[in-house]
Amino acid sequence: MEQDKPTAIQRLTKKREKELLEMIGKQQIHLTLERMYLIRAFEEKAEELYGLGKTHGTMHLSIGQEGTALGACTAVKSGYDYLLNHHRGHGHCLAWGGGVKEMMAEFMGKETGYCRGRGGSMHIADVERNNLGANGIVGGGLPMSVGVGLSIQMRGTDQVCLAIFGDGAANTGPFHETLNMASIWNLPVIFLCENNQYAMSMSLGRAFNIDYISQRGCAYNIPAVTVDGNDFLAVYDAVMNATERARSGEGPTLVECITYRWRGHSRSDRQLYRTRDEIKEWREKDPITRLAGKLVKAKMLTEDEQVAIKEKTRQSIEDALVYAEDSPAPDVSTVMEGVYAD
Numbered sequence: 001m002e003q004d005k006p007t008a009i010q011r012l013t014k015k016r017e018k019e020l021l022e023m024i025g026k027q028q029i030h031l032t033l034e035r036m037y038l039i040r041a042f043e044e045k046a047e048e049l050y051g052l053g054k055t056h057g058t059m060h061l062s063i064g065q066e067g068t069a070l071g072a073c074t075a076v077k078s079g080y081d082y083l084l085n086h087h088r089g090h091g092h093c094l095a096w097g098g099g100v101k102e103m104m105a106e107f108m109g110k111e112t113g114y115c116r117g118r119g120g121s122m123h124i125a126d127v128e129r130n131n132l133g134a135n136g137i138v139g140g141g142l143p144m145s146v147g148v149g150l151s152i153q154m155r156g157t158d159q160v161c162l163a164i165f166g167d168g169a170a171n172t173g174p175f176h177e178t179l180n181m182a183s184i185w186n187l188p189v190i191f192l193c194e195n196n197q198y199a200m201s202m203s204l205g206r207a208f209n210i211d212y213i214s215q216r217g218c219a220y221n222i223p224a225v226t227v228d229g230n231d232f233l234a235v236y237d238a239v240m241n242a243t244e245r246a247r248s249g250e251g252p253t254l255v256e257c258i259t260y261r262w263r264g265h266s267r268s269d270r271q272l273y274r275t276r277d278e279i280k281e282w283r284e285k286d287p288i289t290r291l292a293g294k295l296v297k298a299k300m301l302t303e304d305e306q307v308a309i310k311e312k313t314r315q316s317i318e319d320a321l322v323y324a325e326d327s328p329a330p331d332v333s334t335v336m337e338g339v340y341a342d
Contacts, residue, residue, distance in 0.1 A: 006214045009226050009258060012234050017294065020233050024074075026300050030309065032074055032232065033295065036066040036288045037313040038100060039091040045317050046090065046107060046121070050267055055108055059121040062091040064230075064262035065196060067287025069095040071235025071257075072192050076162050076243050079129045082148050084141035085164040087122045088194075088261070089134035092164055096131050098124075104320035110327035117330045118338065138199075139169035142178040142191075149187030149252075160188045160246040162239070168199025170213045179254070183220040188246035190239060191222075193256040194229065200265045201273040217254040229257030230287040233294070260285070 012020075021029060043061045050059060062069065065088075073083070073095035085092040093103060098114070106113025106124050113119070114126050125133025132148070135141045145163035152159045169175055170193055182189050193213050197204050210216070217224025223245070227234040235257055242253035260282035264271045295301035 003218045003221055003223050005218045006212050006224055006226050006256075009212075009228060010234070010238070011228070012231070012237060016237065017233055018298070020237060021294070021298055021300060024236075028074075029295060029300060030305070032070050033288070033291055033301070033306075034309045034313060035095055036070050036232070036291065037310050038316060039066045039069060039094050040288060041313045041317045042090060042094060042100060042103065042320075045104075045321065047263070049108070049321075055121070057120055057122075058266045058268065059107075060088040060266050061263045062088050062261065064282065064286070065194060065259045066091055066095075067232045067291065068192075068194050068229040068235050068257040068259050071229075071232045072162060072164065072190075072239045072255075073097075075236045075239035076160060076190070078131075081159050081243075082130045082132060082152075082161040083164070084132050084145050084148065084161065085134050086138070086141060086166055086169065086194075087134055087136050088166065089124065089164075090121070092134070093124050093126065093131060096126070097129065098126055098131065100316050100320040101323040102126075104317075104324040105327050108324045108327075109329065110324055111330045112323070112327040116334075116338075139165060139172040139174045141165060142169065142174045145189045145191070146178055146181050146185075146187060149182060149189040150185065152188050153185070158188075158247045160190055160243055162190050162192060164192045164194055166199065167193060167195040167197070167204060167207070167213060168202070169193075170216065171199070171207055176216075179217070179220045179222060179252070182252040183222050186249070186251040188249075189252045190242045190246060191252060191254045192239065193254070194259060195256055196229075196259050196261045198261070198265065198273070201269070203273065212256055214254055214256040222252050222254050224254035224256070226256040226258065229259030230285045230290060232287060232291045259287075 043063045069091040078096045102114045109117040122136045145161050148161040212226045214224035214226040227238045238255045
């Protein structure tokens with residue numbers, strides 16, 4: 001059956017929002033909000049540490065994109081399913097359930113980090129929990145997701161692979177090759193495009209001659225949808241539906257999440273391509289504030305609970321920083337470990 005081309009952003013009805021909140025439950029939705037605050041606090045601390053010269057290389061912050069990370073990762077089974085993400089991946093790792101101490105240690109290049117300090121900001125992975133890691137190559141994780149999907153299919157499990165990539169990656173060859181192969185082999189892969197409006201300094205309007213990146217799904221007969229990436233519930237609903245399709249053997253889905261990064265592409269970005277008014281407009285769509293507001297309105301969160309959750313995450317970040325700073329740096333004699341197989 002041929003797939004229809006998306007022509008608008010799919011919005012949730014108030015009835016569907018209520019259903020989703022009831023289905024998720026108060027305890028889980030509080031944990032979700034806590035993780036969103038944790039991602040924000042981690043990124044802000046990462047920015048501070050970089051400015052103090054305590055980290056090396058570069059980094060790509062995901063402040064403002066927490067709704068997409070949590071919506072997607074909450075809708076699958078982290079630790080059972082698989083995750084492949086991109087260089088702006090701190091939030092994805094934490095949304096997947098990653099330990100903030102191990103994350104901070106890796107970010108600071110310490111031996112106690114997830115990759116023993118070898119990965120740093122752009123290559124954090126937690127293989128034991130099926131987080132196969134970020135990738136410094138634009139679109140680099142996409143072809144890997146086909147391999148993961150094929151492995152799942154050949155082993156006969158009901159796992160899925162969540163492959164997260166940016167709008168810039170949608171204009172690379174691997175994007176098209178990957179979607180084509182996943183389609184013809186009917187693989188259990190959820191392709192999630194984190195569309196934050198800019199590929200470095202290239203705006204969406206200059207790089208695409210279509211309204212939505214999800215429209216490319218129809219070229220490969222893959223169901224596709226575009227949702228508000230700053231609405232946790234909208235992302236959760238779309239990815240949950242895609243997951244159900246994949247688990248039942250119906251193949252891949254393309255989900256486009258419209259969101260925005262509050263900071264520059266990287267720390268060297270002077271942001272001359274966008275205005276302060278534009279940034280201010282998007283900051284008013286803060287995914288954390290929006291979710292908290294919905295929970296207060298649904299009487300699932302009080303203002304005191306919100307403050308307590310926020311303070312808890314701030315303390316977690318400070319504890320993680322102490323852990324990372326007290327951790328040893330990698331021994332130079334081990335520099336070749338992990339490069340070659342025994």
